[in-house]
Amino acid sequence: xxxxxxxxxxxxxxxxxxxxxxxxxxxxxxxxxxxxxxxxxxxxxxxxxxxxxxxxxxxxxxxxxxxxxxxxxxxxxxxxxxxxxxxxxxxxxxxxxxxxxxxxxxxxxxxxxxxxxxxxxxxxxxxxxxxxxxxxxxxxxxxxxxxxxxxxxxxxxxxxxxxxxxxxxxxxxxxxxxxxxxxxxxxxxxxxxxxxxxxxxxxxxxxxxxxxxxxxxxxxxxxxxxxxxxxxxxxxxxxxxxxxxxxxxxxxxxxxxxxxxxxxxxxxxxxxxxxxxxx
Amino acid sequence: xxxxxxxxxxxxxxxxxxxxxxxxxxxxxxxxxxxxxxxxxxxxxxxxxxxxxxxxxxxxxxxxxxxxxxxxxxxxxxxxxxxxxxxxxxxxxxxxxxxxxxxxxxxxxxxxxxxxxxxxxxxxxxxxxxxxxxxxxxxxxxxxxxxxxxxxxxxxxxxxxxxxxxxxxxxxxxxxxxxxxxxx
Numbered sequence: 001x002x003x004x005x006x007x008x009x010x011x012x013x014x015x016x017x018x019x020x021x022x023x024x025x026x027x028x029x030x031x032x033x034x035x036x037x038x039x040x041x042x043x044x045x046x047x048x049x050x051x052x053x054x055x056x057x058x059x060x061x062x063x064x065x066x067x068x069x070x071x072x073x074x075x076x077x078x079x080x081x082x083x084x085x086x087x088x089x090x091x092x093x094x095x096x097x098x099x100x101x102x103x104x105x106x107x108x109x110x111x112x113x114x115x116x117x118x119x120x121x122x123x124x125x126x127x128x129x130x131x132x133x134x135x136x137x138x139x140x141x142x143x144x145x146x147x148x149x150x151x152x153x154x155x156x157x158x159x160x161x162x163x164x165x166x167x168x169x170x171x172x173x174x175x176x177x178x179x180x181x182x183x184x185x186x187x188x189x190x191x192x193x194x195x196x197x198x199x200x201x202x203x204x205x206x207x208x209x210x211x212x213x214x215x216x217x218x219x220x221x222x223x224x225x226x227x228x229x230x231x232x233x234x235x236x237x238x239x240x241x242x243x244x245x246x247x248x249x250x251x252x253x254x255x256x257x258x259x260x261x262x263x264x265x266x267x268x269x270x271x272x273x274x275x276x277x278x279x
Numbered sequence: 280x281x282x283x284x285x286x287x288x289x290x291x292x293x294x295x296x297x298x299x300x301x302x303x304x305x306x307x308x309x310x311x312x313x314x315x316x317x318x319x320x321x322x323x324x325x326x327x328x329x330x331x332x333x334x335x336x337x338x339x340x341x342x343x344x345x346x347x348x349x350x351x352x353x354x355x356x357x358x359x360x361x362x363x364x365x366x367x368x369x370x371x372x373x374x375x376x377x378x379x380x381x382x383x384x385x386x387x388x389x390x391x392x393x394x395x396x397x398x399x400x401x402x403x404x405x406x407x408x409x410x411x412x413x414x415x416x417x418x419x420x421x422x423x424x425x426x427x428x429x430x431x432x433x434x435x436x437x438x439x440x441x442x443x444x445x446x447x448x449x450x451x452x453x454x455x456x457x458x459x460x461x462x463x
Binding site: 035 | 435438
């Protein structure tokens with residue numbers, strides 16, 4: 001769920017201790033009852049820290065950050081972590097820039113200049129000193145890289161806008177959990193050539209106009225979030241169809257968290273489903 | 280605060296059962312409520328957020344035999360009401376001085392940085408690439424870069440944001456564990 005600007009701003013003000021008192025209770029109650037909203041708060045915390053370290057806050061926000069937000073020891077730790085991450089990114093960027101800087105003079109003036117003071121070698125340092133031969137090899141290298149990239153792009157094309165193509169439909173029942181219900185996890189073998197895995201999530205009843213499905217891998221990585229899903233009722237069964245690109249699914253355990261959208265725009269957890277992809 | 284009452288196993292079981300008759304689901308709900316109460320007390324500037332969250336849970340457990348048959352609605356909201364009372368008592372107590380911010384120690388910073396390098400190396404290549412791309416500086420081009428990254432992965436921008444955040448959380452936990460291991 002993407003919070004609207006007002007909601008994001010409220011969370012930000014709350015974290016900085018500047019949300020009007022009359023709005024605090026409603027926001028805190030929502031934090032306790034709405035898992036997605038709580039996750040948004042955690043993300044807003046990290047974003048606030050990054051903005052502070054990058055000098056992207058106003059003077060007033062910086063003061064609130066230092067006097068209110070960063071007082072908690074846990075947050076001081078997070079600031080230290082963010083600072084270390086920022087430094088790591090900077091060091092990585094500089095190392096990459098250095099590699100490019102070493103490679104560029106060689107390409108503009110085909111003379112290889114070895115740098116005895118560093119163990120890092122130019123990416124193109126394997127080329128011969130003969131300029132004609134070097135240019136030929138460099139051109140060949142570029143062509144090969146281009147061909148490989150084209151192949152990679154065509155084979156690993158993003159799947160957000162894929163056509164349904166060959167579809168494998170699987171019915172999942174809610175709450176099927178190995179330890180709680182003693183049931184077996186749904187095992188799915190996806191035949192080669194399948195484009196779409198169509199999950200049919202069974203529901204006891206349709207309570208919301210639209211739903212959101214969040215598909216998560218066993219390491220809690222989000223694979224897909226689909227909003228605006230609607231129920232379909234056939235005879236006595238109500239279900240929701242969630243189309244997933246088969247390319248997104250590798251051998252792993254997955255869970256699908258289904259949430260219903262209330263009239264005030266807040267999502268409420270409805271049910272969760274689990275399945276295992278075998279191949 | 281009334282800290283005389285001790286949470287017994289029986290009372291804790293009753294609390295879990297009130298949250299959800301399914302034991303495992305109840306455990307998840309309990310953990311969620313505790314973490315969120317800690318966060319709320321932290322956001323209110325409390326210096327002992329864990330203690331206040333535990334005190335809130337103890338009080339709900341103590342009150343449970345009186346309310347469980349008549350209380351209607353989401354139990355989580357009841358915790359919020361009790362948390363407000365616990366907080367009120369906290370602010371009425373003699374305020375504790377805010378501990379001074381301990382200046383960062385150069386050795387610790389160095390250790391933490393080394394841990395970060397190790398933890399980033401341990402990430403799966405696609406996670407490492409994502410987190411490094413997502414958190415690149417360059418304010419001017421950041422939005423465009425993130426849009427491009429989301430397109431490459433075939434996911435929405437907000438899904439990318441959630442994904443990057445979760446990797447960051449796992450990285451943070453890895454670094455904290457590593458720092459503790461080094462200190463032992």
